[in-house]
Amino acid sequence: MSSARRVLAISGGVGGAKLAFGLAALLDPAELLIVANTGDDFEHLGLPICPDIDTLIYTLGGLADPLRGWGLAGETWQCMGALGALGGPDWFRLGDRDLATHLQRGALLRSGLSLSEATARLGAALGVRHAIVPMSDAPVRTLVDTDRGTFAFQEYFVRERCEPPVRGVRFDNAAAARPAPALRDWLAGSPQPVVVICPSNPWLSVDPVLAVPGLRERLAALPVVAVSPIVGGRAIKGPAAKMMAELGLPVSALEVARHYRGLADAFVIDREDEAQGDTIRALGMRVLVTDTVMSDAASKRRLAADVLALMDTFGA
Amino acid sequence: MSSARRVLAISGGVGGAKLAFGLAALLDPAELLIVANTGDDFEHLGLPICPDIDTLIYTLGGLADPLRGWGLAGETWQCMGALGALGGPDWFRLGDRDLATHLQRGALLRSGLSLSEATARLGAALGVRHAIVPMSDAPVRTLVDTDRGTFAFQEYFVRERCEPPVRGVRFDNAAAARPAPALRDWLAGSPQPVVVICPSNPWLSVDPVLAVPGLRERLAALPVVAVSPIVGGRAIKGPAAKMMAELGLPVSALEVARHYRGLADAFVIDREDEAQGDTIRALGMRVLVTDTVMSDAASKRRLAADVLALMDTFGA
Numbered sequence: 271m272s273s274a275r276r277v278l279a280i281s282g283g284v285g286g287a288k289l290a291f292g293l294a295a296l297l298d299p300a301e302l303l304i305v306a307n308t309g310d311d312f313e314h315l316g317l318p319i320c321p322d323i324d325t326l327i328y329t330l331g332g333l334a335d336p337l338r339g340w341g342l343a344g345e346t347w348q349c350m351g352a353l354g355a356l357g358g359p360d361w362f363r364l365g366d367r368d369l370a371t372h373l374q375r376g377a378l379l380r381s382g383l384s385l386s387e388a389t390a391r392l393g394a395a396l397g398v399r400h401a402i403v404p405m406s407d408a409p410v411r412t413l414v415d416t417d418r419g420t421f422a423f424q425e426y427f428v429r430e431r432c433e434p435p436v437r438g439v440r441f442d443n444a445a446a447a448r449p450a451p452a453l454r455d456w457l458a459g460s461p462q463p464v465v466v467i468c469p470s471n472p473w474l475s476v477d478p479v480l481a482v483p484g485l486r487e488r489l490a491a492l493p494v495v496a497v498s499p500i501v502g503g504r505a506i507k508g509p510a511a512k513m514m515a516e517l518g519l520p521v522s523a524l525e526v527a528r529h530y531r532g533l534a535d536a537f538v539i540d541r542e543d544e545a546q547g548d549t550i551r552a553l554g555m556r557v558l559v560t561d562t563v564m565s566d567a568a569s570k571r572r573l574a575a576d577v578l579a580l581m582d583t584f585g586a
Numbered sequence: 587m588s589s590a591r592r593v594l595a596i597s598g599g600v601g602g603a604k605l606a607f608g609l610a611a612l613l614d615p616a617e618l619l620i621v622a623n624t625g626d627d628f629e630h631l632g633l634p635i636c637p638d639i640d641t642l643i644y645t646l647g648g649l650a651d652p653l654r655g656w657g658l659a660g661e662t663w664q665c666m667g668a669l670g671a672l673g674g675p676d677w678f679r680l681g682d683r684d685l686a687t688h689l690q691r692g693a694l695l696r697s698g699l700s701l702s703e704a705t706a707r708l709g710a711a712l713g714v715r716h717a718i719v720p721m722s723d724a725p726v727r728t729l730v731d732t733d734r735g736t737f738a739f740q741e742y743f744v745r746e747r748c749e750p751p752v753r754g755v756r757f758d759n760a761a762a763a764r765p766a767p768a769l770r771d772w773l774a775g776s777p778q779p780v781v782v783i784c785p786s787n788p789w790l791s792v793d794p795v796l797a798v799p800g801l802r803e804r805l806a807a808l809p810v811v812a813v814s815p816i817v818g819g820r821a822i823k824g825p826a827a828k829m830m831a832e833l834g835l836p837v838s839a840l841e842v843a844r845h846y847r848g849l850a851d852a853f854v855i856d857r858e859d860e861a862q863g864d865t866i867r868a869l870g871m872r873v874l875v876t877d878t879v880m881s882d883a884a885s886k887r888r889l890a891a892d893v894l895a896l897m898d899t900f901g902a
Binding site: 353355359373380 | 631632633662664665666667668669671672673674675681682683684685686687689690692693696707708711712
């Protein structure tokens, strides 16, 4: 690997974090900046909760629960049990050790630190060597318009279990947000970074990042590789496929590629979707067909290596 | 027992809560109001923490840890362990289930409930049948002036382990506080209540209650029985004896009685302190000599019965 390589990875939660883990396994900390979606963030029980940041920290720190797909391995649930007995809101499952992350983040934010600074402190404390930064230090909040009304993201995602049919997605306060300082610096540095859009939900996890004013345009001027979160017409995790159908879109990797038209220069699809390759190429993108389902550390590293090899062909 | 009896018990934490437990075992909910010191309350990690209210709720709900002397029986400490690993403030030990109490209290307060209302909700949810009310819904904060500076109460009590020599105690914001509504109503009801000052620290746990404007005068007009927290020159629990010495006071039940002069009509001392009875009587108080150390449920009920029997002699 060239030491001059600079990779900017955009990630939501679980799926994106898997590829971020693979990239972090192959790149030095100076070579990688991971930008987390913060549209999912919310205040709950007075705690500032940043689900995608925490999933990235826990995944890169080797602390994530491999089976449940979210939260910490070996977690306990004493507090939630007691909260339920008190008649409190226990629909958002906060593990006992996970709670410490939110309590400490709150303490750091109250002490005057920015979300970027608080995230860096939490990551360092949990052994994460690579930089994870929020897309913005300003609160941007994803709102999901559904047949049953508008929900804050976590209400839709967890409390309503993604059941209400989605009609649209909005990003509250996005117009006022600025990219986080480390993201601005990374974009201004040289050599120019290459961008990886991790296999996260395009509408719910990546679009909030792109909604930060100026960011989409700045990224579009860079080499961008996007990895499809849709494989064989299904989402590996989460509501992407259901949402696409509800929005009247075909559930396919091709449709995700269409969504990234004008932004992505290359698109990574699974072998299962190889037949869509030519249509995606016709959108003006290079296409890499490979194994994109990441079931273990080895497959995360392998996909990351494939993406990095594809990137090395840019500018060639 | 007369059904017309109305008892107002003033209590701090552990020692006071033991007698409150005994009184609750002998009195109907309509006969007893327990007024909790809130001078110890503080905001920690963004959570509204009310140590004396919670000790009363946990004790009356049969949930208190009998060995540790604070917190919940069968508690776990996963969150604190994780918080310590994050470099967070773990000097105030919040158990995983105890955390739920503070999270839910915060949620109730943010929803617009008063501290009285939130306390009633928490008590009911944990099976407490008797009313526990804060002395005031307004924040009153006990400040401890020491040789090493001024500390908020819990900083002095927990973080500094009561080590700095005490020079004085103040109650921040007391002048602006009003008695909690249920306390005002109880005082205005008939028949007139009799008052029990539980065996709590007079300077740290009872004086904050008496600092609420008008309360000391109102209580002084009622029959008041105080129970000494000092037995044989020692405090059963907590820093009362150490504090008394640092304030230049003799460490004795007699000195506690002197502190309550003009307020208490009767004073309850342990058999071990029987020799001080005549000097206390000379202060103008009746004296009851009995076993005041409460080591189990039976001894709590027995002392409560002794206090109630003494009260029945008032007005006779």
